[in-house]
Every structure is written in C-alpha cells, then in structure tokens.
Amino acid sequence: MAIWDDVVPLSDREKYGKYTKLANIGMGRKPAVVVVDMTESFIDDRYSTGCGELARDAVRATGKLLDHARKLNVPRIFATWDPGLLPEEIGFWKCQRPQPVTMAVKSNLPDPLSLPSELGRQDNEPVLLRGKPSAFFGTNLAGTLTYYGTDTVIVAGISTSGCVRATVIDAFSLNYRVIVPEECVADRVIVPHKVNLFDMQMKYADVLPLDQVIALLEVNAPATPSK
Amino acid sequence: MAIWDDVVPLSDREKYGKYTKLANIGMGRKPAVVVVDMTESFIDDRYSTGCGELARDAVRATGKLLDHARKLNVPRIFATWDPGLLPEEIGFWKCQRPQPVTMAVKSNLPDPLSLPSELGRQDNEPVLLRGKPSAFFGTNLAGTLTYYGTDTVIVAGISTSGCVRATVIDAFSLNYRVIVPEECVADRVIVPHKVNLFDMQMKYADVLPLDQVIALLEVNAPATPSK
Amino acid sequence: MAIWDDVVPLSDREKYGKYTKLANIGMGRKPAVVVVDMTESFIDDRYSTGCGELARDAVRATGKLLDHARKLNVPRIFATWDPGLLPEEIGFWKCQRPQPVTMAVKSNLPDPLSLPSELGRQDNEPVLLRGKPSAFFGTNLAGTLTYYGTDTVIVAGISTSGCVRATVIDAFSLNYRVIVPEECVADRVIVPHKVNLFDMQMKYADVLPLDQVIALLEVNAPATPSK
Amino acid sequence: MAIWDDVVPLSDREKYGKYTKLANIGMGRKPAVVVVDMTESFIDDRYSTGCGELARDAVRATGKLLDHARKLNVPRIFATWDPGLLPEEIGFWKCQRPQPVTMAVKSNLPDPLSLPSELGRQDNEPVLLRGKPSAFFGTNLAGTLTYYGTDTVIVAGISTSGCVRATVIDAFSLNYRVIVPEECVADRVIVPHKVNLFDMQMKYADVLPLDQVIALLEVNAPATPSK
Numbered sequence: 001m002a003i004w005d006d007v008v009p010l011s012d013r014e015k016y017g018k019y020t021k022l023a024n025i026g027m028g029r030k031p032a033v034v035v036v037d038m039t040e041s042f043i044d045d046r047y048s049t050g051c052g053e054l055a056r057d058a059v060r061a062t063g064k065l066l067d068h069a070r071k072l073n074v075p076r077i078f079a080t081w082d083p084g085l086l087p088e089e090i091g092f093w094k095c096q097r098p099q100p101v102t103m104a105v106k107s108n109l110p111d112p113l114s115l116p117s118e119l120g121r122q123d124n125e126p127v128l129l130r131g132k133p134s135a136f137f138g139t140n141l142a143g144t145l146t147y148y149g150t151d152t153v154i155v156a157g158i159s160t161s162g163c164v165r166a167t168v169i170d171a172f173s174l175n176y177r178v179i180v181p182e183e184c185v186a187d188r189v190i191v192p193h194k195v196n197l198f199d200m201q202m203k204y205a206d207v208l209p210l211d212q213v214i215a216l217l218e219v220n221a222p223a224t225p226s227k
Numbered sequence: 228m229a230i231w232d233d234v235v236p237l238s239d240r241e242k243y244g245k246y247t248k249l250a251n252i253g254m255g256r257k258p259a260v261v262v263v264d265m266t267e268s269f270i271d272d273r274y275s276t277g278c279g280e281l282a283r284d285a286v287r288a289t290g291k292l293l294d295h296a297r298k299l300n301v302p303r304i305f306a307t308w309d310p311g312l313l314p315e316e317i318g319f320w321k322c323q324r325p326q327p328v329t330m331a332v333k334s335n336l337p338d339p340l341s342l343p344s345e346l347g348r349q350d351n352e353p354v355l356l357r358g359k360p361s362a363f364f365g366t367n368l369a370g371t372l373t374y375y376g377t378d379t380v381i382v383a384g385i386s387t388s389g390c391v392r393a394t395v396i397d398a399f400s401l402n403y404r405v406i407v408p409e410e411c412v413a414d415r416v417i418v419p420h421k422v423n424l425f426d427m428q429m430k431y432a433d434v435l436p437l438d439q440v441i442a443l444l445e446v447n448a449p450a451t452p453s454k
Numbered sequence: 455m456a457i458w459d460d461v462v463p464l465s466d467r468e469k470y471g472k473y474t475k476l477a478n479i480g481m482g483r484k485p486a487v488v489v490v491d492m493t494e495s496f497i498d499d500r501y502s503t504g505c506g507e508l509a510r511d512a513v514r515a516t517g518k519l520l521d522h523a524r525k526l527n528v529p530r531i532f533a534t535w536d537p538g539l540l541p542e543e544i545g546f547w548k549c550q551r552p553q554p555v556t557m558a559v560k561s562n563l564p565d566p567l568s569l570p571s572e573l574g575r576q577d578n579e580p581v582l583l584r585g586k587p588s589a590f591f592g593t594n595l596a597g598t599l600t601y602y603g604t605d606t607v608i609v610a611g612i613s614t615s616g617c618v619r620a621t622v623i624d625a626f627s628l629n630y631r632v633i634v635p636e637e638c639v640a641d642r643v644i645v646p647h648k649v650n651l652f653d654m655q656m657k658y659a660d661v662l663p664l665d666q667v668i669a670l671l672e673v674n675a676p677a678t679p680s681k
Numbered sequence: 682m683a684i685w686d687d688v689v690p691l692s693d694r695e696k697y698g699k700y701t702k703l704a705n706i707g708m709g710r711k712p713a714v715v716v717v718d719m720t721e722s723f724i725d726d727r728y729s730t731g732c733g734e735l736a737r738d739a740v741r742a743t744g745k746l747l748d749h750a751r752k753l754n755v756p757r758i759f760a761t762w763d764p765g766l767l768p769e770e771i772g773f774w775k776c777q778r779p780q781p782v783t784m785a786v787k788s789n790l791p792d793p794l795s796l797p798s799e800l801g802r803q804d805n806e807p808v809l810l811r812g813k814p815s816a817f818f819g820t821n822l823a824g825t826l827t828y829y830g831t832d833t834v835i836v837a838g839i840s841t842s843g844c845v846r847a848t849v850i851d852a853f854s855l856n857y858r859v860i861v862p863e864e865c866v867a868d869r870v871i872v873p874h875k876v877n878l879f880d881m882q883m884k885y886a887d888v889l890p891l892d893q894v895i896a897l898l899e900v901n902a903p904a905t906p907s908k
Contacts, residue, residue, distance in 0.1 A: 314828075318828060359821070359824075365824070367819040
C-alpha cells in the first residue's frame with residue numbers, strides 16, 4: 001500500500017494506470033544526492049515553518065542516505081535559503097518567513113539556517129544559497145551536476161510540497177533520472193505531503209523506500225571516485 | 228468554502244494561517260494570460276490524457292477570460308507540446324503519451340495538438356512549443372513577457388497538477404505576480420487538482436474565481452495597447 | 455569616428471551596413487543599471503586581473519552614471535564574484551584567478567571584491583554573487599529586473615570582452631533593450647575591448663557615449679519611484 | 682603562430698600569459714558535437730548574412746568532424762533559427778534578417794534554413810530551433826546533453842562572433858569542457874572572427890586545429906554507444 005492510498009482515491013489512481021503500465025525510471029550509473037532546506041528553520045517546530053518530529057525522522061533517514069553516498073563517492077550537495085536577499089530578489093512569497101512561534105521560545109532557538117549534525121555535512125560538499133523553491137533556480141546546481149557527470153538526482157529535504165517538488169520538476173526537466181526516497185522528505189501538512197509524493201511518482205520521479213534507494217546505490221554507483 | 232476544504236483537513240490548513248495572515252498578492256498593472264496545454268489531447272477523453280467534461284468547462288471559462296483580455300489589450304500566449312522531439316530531448320516522462328482509449332474511437336479523434344475554437348486563438352498570439360511541464364522551460368516565454376512589460380502572469384490550462392503547477396512555480400520564481408483563475412484549470416484526477424490549488428494559494432499565487440480575475444483586469448489593465 | 459575604427463577595417467564594417475541600415479534600438483521607459491565586476495581585483499593593476507588607469511576612468515564614469523540613476527529612481531544592481539565557490543561550481547575557467555602581480559605589493563592590496571567608493575553603492579542596491587561571466591547566470595537578476603518592471607538594461611563594468619559581453623548577450627536574449635555606455639566599461643586588452651564593443655553595437659546593443667545615455671535617462675526615466 | 686596574432690598585438694596577448702601559464706582544458710570522455718547555424722542563409726553569400734567561401738570551408742571541415750563523431754558514436758546536435766517566431770519572441774536584434782543581396786539572385790536561392798548535404802545530418806540527430814544567439818537559450822540543449830551524459834561540448838558553426846561565441850559562453854557556464862575546432866567556424870567579418878577566437882581561447886575554451894580535435898576524439902570518445 002502506498003503512502004497516498006488513504007488520500008488519493010482509487011478513481012484518481014486508476015486514471016494513471018488504466019491505459020499503460022507505469023514503470024519505474026531506474027537509477028543511472030552516476031547518481032548525486034541533493035538535500036534541500038534541511039535546516040533548523042524547517043525542522044524545529046518552535047519555528048513557524050518547522051515540521052517537528054516528521055522532519056527529525058527525515059533528517060535521520062537522510063543522514064543514513066548521506067553516509068552511504070559518502071562511502072560510495074556519490075556526490076552530495078546542499079541547498080539552503082540565502083539570508084541576504086533584498087525584497088526585489090525575494091519577490092512575492094506568500095509563505096511566512098520562519099519566526100519563533102512564541103516569544104518565549106525565542107532565546108533558545110538554533111540558527112535557522114544551520115544543518116543538523118546528523119547530516120554530517122563536510123567542507124567539500126557544496127552549500128548552494130538561493131531564494132526560490134527549486135534548488136536549480138538562480139544557482140550553479142546544473143553546472144555542478146555537469147561537473148560531476150551526474151545522470152540521476154536523488155532529492156531529499158523539506159518540504160515535500162514546496163522545495164522538494166520544485167527541485168524534482170527542474171531535475172526532471174533537465175533530463176536527469178529523479179529518485180525521491182520517501183523517508184527522506186517531510187512537510188508540515190500531511191495531505192499535501194502525500195499528494196505531492198503521488199504526483200511526483202505518477203509524472204516525474206521514482207518515489208522509493210530508502211532501503212531500496214540504498215540498495216540501488218550499492219549496485220549502480222561507482223566504487224571509484226566520481227571525478 | 229474553498230474547493231480544497233473537503234480534501235485538505237483543517238489541521239493542515241491551519242498550519243499556514245496560524246502565525247501570520249495570508250494576504251493575496253494582487254494584480255499589477257501589466258498582466259498577461261498564459262494558457263498551457265489546452266489542446267484536444269488533454270481535453271477530449273477519448274484520449275488517454277483527456278480530462279473530459281471538466282476540461283470543457285475550463286475551456287469555456289478560459290475563452291471568456293481571453294475575450295476580456297483581448298478587449299483590454301492584455302497579451303495572450305499559448306504553450307503546447309512540441310510533437311517533433313526526439314527521445315533525448317523528451318527525457319524520462321513517466322506519464323503515458325496521449326493515445327486513443329480504444330481502437331474504436333481512433334478515426335474520429337481531433338488533432339491532439341489543436342486548440343479548441345472556443346479559445347479563439349488569433350495569429351498574433353504566440354504559440355510556444357515545448358517538451359517539459361513548465362511553459363517557461365526551453366522556450367522564450369520569459370523574454371516574450373519582458374517584451375510585453377508583464378508584471379502579472381495569469382495561468383490557465385491543463386493539468387492543474389502538472390503543467391499549470393510547473394508554470395506557476397517558474398512564474399513565481401521569476402518574480403511575477405501569479406494568478407490562477409480557478410475555473411480555468413482542470414485535471415484528470417480530482418484530489419491532486421484540489422491539493423495543487425491549495426499548495427499554489429498557500430505559497431506562490433492567488434487562486435481566485437474567474438469573475439474576480441476579470442474584475443481585476445477591468446480595473447488594472449491598460450486601456451491602451453500594452454506595447 | 456568610432457572607437458573600433460582603427461582595429462576593425464572598413465571591409466568588415468561595411469558587411470553590417472551594406473544591405474540594411476543599422477538603427478539604434480533606443481531606451482525604453484523603465485531602464486535599470488547593472489554594474490558587473492567593478493571590484494578592486496579587476497581595477498587595481500597590482501592584481502593580475504586589474505585594468506589599471508582605464509578601469510579607474512570607467513569607475514569615475516560609472517559613478518557619474520549611478521548618480522544620475524539614483525536621482526531619477528532608476529534601479530541599480532551590482533554583480534560581483536562569489537568568493538565561496540568550490541571547484542565543482544567554478545568549472546573550467548582558463549583565466550587566472552586574481553593574484554598580486556608581485557609578492558612585494560601583497561600587503562597593501564585592497565580587498566579584491568570591494569567596490570570602490572566612487573560608485574557610492576547603497577544598502578538597498580542588490581549585490582548579486584556569481585561564478586560565471588554573465589550577471590544573469592546562476593543569479594536572481596532576471597527576477598529582480600521583473601520586480602522593477604525593467605525594459606532596458608544599461609550595462610557597465612569590467613571586462614568588456616568578458617563579463618560585460620556575456621551579460622549583454624543574456625540581457626538581449628531575454629528581450630531587454632541593452633545599452634552600453636562606452637566610457638563605463640574597461641578591459642586589460644585593447645583590441646578585444648574595441649572589437650567586443652563593435653560586436654555588441656552590430657548585434658545586440660546600443661554602444662553610446664555616456665553623456666548621451668544620461669540625456670536619454672533624463673528624458674525617458676520615471677521621475678517617480680520605479681516601484 | 683595563432684590565427685589572431687596579426688590582429689591582437691603582443692602587448693594584449695602577454696596580459697593573459699604574464700602571471701600564470703594558460704594550459705588547455707582538455708577533452709573529457711563523453712564529448713558531443715554542437716553545430717550552430719550552419720544553414721544556407723549563413724553560408725551562401727547571395728544572402729546578406731552569408732559568409733561565402735570561408736563558410737564553405739567550414740562546412741567541409743565540419744562534415745569531416747561529424748563523420749568521425751558518427752563513427753565513434755559521439756552525439757551530434759544541430760541548432761538553427763526558428764522561422765516561426767513573432768516579434769515579441771524575436772526581441773531587439775540589430776542584425777538584419779537574411780535577405781537576397783540583389784533581387785536578381787532571389788529565384789535561385791536555397792532554402793535559408795537548409796543544412797548543406799556535406800554535413801550529412803541524419804534523422805536521429807536533433808535539430809533545435811531557437812531565436813537567440815546561444816544554442817542553449819530557449820531550447821532543451823542542456824537536457825539533451827544530460828541525457829547523453831556529455832562532459833565536453835565541441836562547438837562548430839557560424840558565426841564565430843555571434844552564435845558560436847554565445848553558445849561557448851553558455852556551455853562553459855554550465856561547466857562543460859568546451860572545444861572549438863578552428864576550421865569549423867566562420868564569420869563574415871575577419872577581425873572579429875580572429876578576436877573572438879582569441880577571447881574564447883583565453884577565457885572559456887580550447888581553440889584547436891581540427892586534426893587535433895579528431896585525434897582527441899579517437900583517444901577519448903567511447904567505442905561503445907554513448908547511451
């Protein structure tokens with residue numbers, strides 16, 4: 001049973017499967033992992049944008065994914081918000097900026113842009129700053145992937161219905177194979193989380209259990225340095 | 228009551244509204260209308276990708292929107308699929324290509340790429356061909372909007388959870404104000420249709436009733452030619 | 455006589471003018487000024503990449519242009535190098551990185567990324583960091599210009615044959631009117647400086663004396679704030 | 682002696698070589714050939730934009746390059762002008778459109794967009810239509826190269842100072858290794874042809890004799906199909 005089955009009715013699900021079989025895309029030989037906005041402002045629910053326990057689970061799962069990627073020399077890239085943007089760069093976001101949910105919690109909050117230690121980010125792993133949902137927009141992500149020779153983008157991060165989805169659409173549009181490890185993404189809102197996973201699986205990406213992604217990495221990824 | 232209220236539970240909806248008020252973005256003084264994939268292959272449900280009666284309703288509503296836009300010299304742009312792409316340009320679409328749902332209907336089908344007559348497309352209205360979800364990707368749409376001096380993109384078309392959503396994300400990312408007239412978009416799948424409208428309203432765009440969009444056009448759009 | 459006339463022979467120049475008249479594009483009503491890489495590492499010739507006296511002249515001319523732009527509420531945007539990029543983001547630059555031309559000068563050098571005081575950059579004027587020649591590449595410049603409602607991009611900066619030219623091509627490709635004030639650009643190499651001005655004038659932009667650009671600004675630019 | 686030595690003086694050339702050695706970038710293991718605007722309107726000098734005998738030489742050289750690429754399963758992609766664009770898509774080109782140089786020649790002219798037979802274009806070789814100088818702008822070229830797994834872009838075509846240079850800048854900015862085979866590019870104007878080759882060699886690409894490019898292909902390119 002898929003995670004979206006209690007939300008997307010059979011009549012909708014059948015629409016995609018009725019006339020042709022929906023096969024998975026599969027992983028290529030040069031995967032890379034892109035982790036979007038897995039920063040405290042989207043994790044810690046003392047921030048208005050935090051996803052709380054669901055995000056902590058996703059952080060742990062992503063830490064595990066990154067450990068395997070490091071062992072296999074699969075490139076890892078992080079994308080986070082650029083805190084220095086002016087209003088004319090930010091544009092017309094409707095979402096609130098991250099803020100403490102109460103004044104009381106304010107003094108104990110972690111840096112909103114810090115990456116949790118479970119991710120184990122290393123100095124040679126790029127952190128791309130940006131101001132739009134997709135990790136590709138207004139960044140050198142496409143060129144960085146070209147440099148690595150990437151053919152498959154594994155997308156983890158927060159939130160499923162926001163920056164993960166936008167990054168998946170762009171990776172797909174640039175003709176990468178796209179994989180979303182289900183446990184490595186999180187959202188504050190449950191129904192959009194599930195429906196966006198459904199949308200991505202039906203259109204642009206393989207939404208897979210983390211264990212299966214790791215098994216694919218072991219088989220497909222180079223044992224030798226990717227560069 | 229919003230169209231998504233029977234699908235997105237109150238607990239999810241409150242997440243967006245709890246800490247700050249979610250105001251609409253509003254229309255600027257130089258809107259343009261972008262109509263995505265409102266072609267027979269996404270309308271006529273004798274095609275596997277057709278949305279049937281819901282799409283016909285959206286076509287009629289979009290025809291009405293376009294009539295007002297023409298009267299007010301608001302630019303209109305269409306985006307449709309490029310039928311001439313090779314596999315290396317198409318990439319890894321999971322969705323099936325449009326096909327007749329049965330052999331029996333095959334001989335009576337309209338051209339899958341034709342725009343229905345209700346849209347009244349005129350020769351001086353650009354039709355951009357592309358192979359990716361967003362009408363901006365791999366096209367001159369951004370430059371065309373620059374030429375018009377556009378500050379607001381009104382997105383109509385099919386499907387809500389596919390090309391409409393991708394186009395909205397890109398328009399938003401390029402700092403346009405974005406408006407989605409609710410009646411002018413359609414999808415084959417009902418729950419994703421509603422949830423994607425919810426996502427767009429919460430993050431990137433104003434999802435508004437068509438009548439309200441037309442009223443805004445009458446007030447904001449130039450009476451003189453936009454160029 | 456044009457600045458390139460001693461380098462580009464008449465036989466070449468006639469090729470462009472032989473069959474049709476080459477008219478100027480003209481300024482629109484919503485210009486913006488983009489200043490590319492006018493930082494000490496490209497100015498001070500104790501840096502290997504510095505252009506020396508020619509750059510100082512261009513700085514003074516650009517300062518004058520910016521003063522007029524500020525007075526007329528014409529938006530100003532700066533683009534400089536991002537010092538924090540990793541090798542996989544930088545790619546395959548052949549140019550040397552800025553470095554002291556001798557060890558002896560090292561201790562007295564200004565910060566390579568600092569903007570000279572003559573430019574008078576103010577806090578509300580965006581500085582876009584990037585790692586590629588064009589100020590549009592991997593940045594939010596296009597969106598920032600959309601936010602301003604820009605129809606004309608005035609490009610100043612260093613070097614003419616590098617980042618100025620790349621920025622001009624992208625601005626042109628996005629359907630902005632492009633203007634290059636001749637005194638506001640500089641290069642270390644003289645013949646490429648002149649030939650690139652020729653190329654841009656023939657293809658993509660109006661290369662004009664600064665006084666003429668300022669006169670056009672006085673006539674065309676809004677007296678009221680552009681936003 | 683380099684082709685630009687009679688135009689770019691020693692004092693300019695020394696600027697690039699004075700402080701650091703300028704090494705070549707080299708070819709990767711997954712090259713692809715991109716041929717820009719090698720169509721009759723840019724070749725046949727009965728068109729106002731035609732380069733005449735110089736272009737015919739470049740066509741023959743490019744035909745030879747393509748033969749080797751086909752033999753080695755190195756992907757080949759063509760980019761040509763899109764004849765169907767409306768003014769708002771075309772923007773502010775200063776260059777004249779291709780036109781017969783005299784009325785007398787009009788009736789005998791080849792289709793301006795046809796690729797000469799020496800190039801031997803085959804049905805499985807994509808032809809990307811576009812309206813801007815760079816073959817990447819408003820096309821799926823980046824995605825097509827991702828699909829091929831390309832790490833090196835070999836750029837041929839017309840004109841050196843126009844579409845070749847713009848394509849080279851974009852390929853470089855996307856972190857491809859870029860190679861320009863000197864005999865495979867042409868221009869109507871001689872000094873800009875030479876100076877643009879100099880600029881590209883100094884900054885973004887390896888400008889090499891065709892024989893050397895072919896030798897590199899034999900060594901580096903896959904003997905097995907690139908996909």
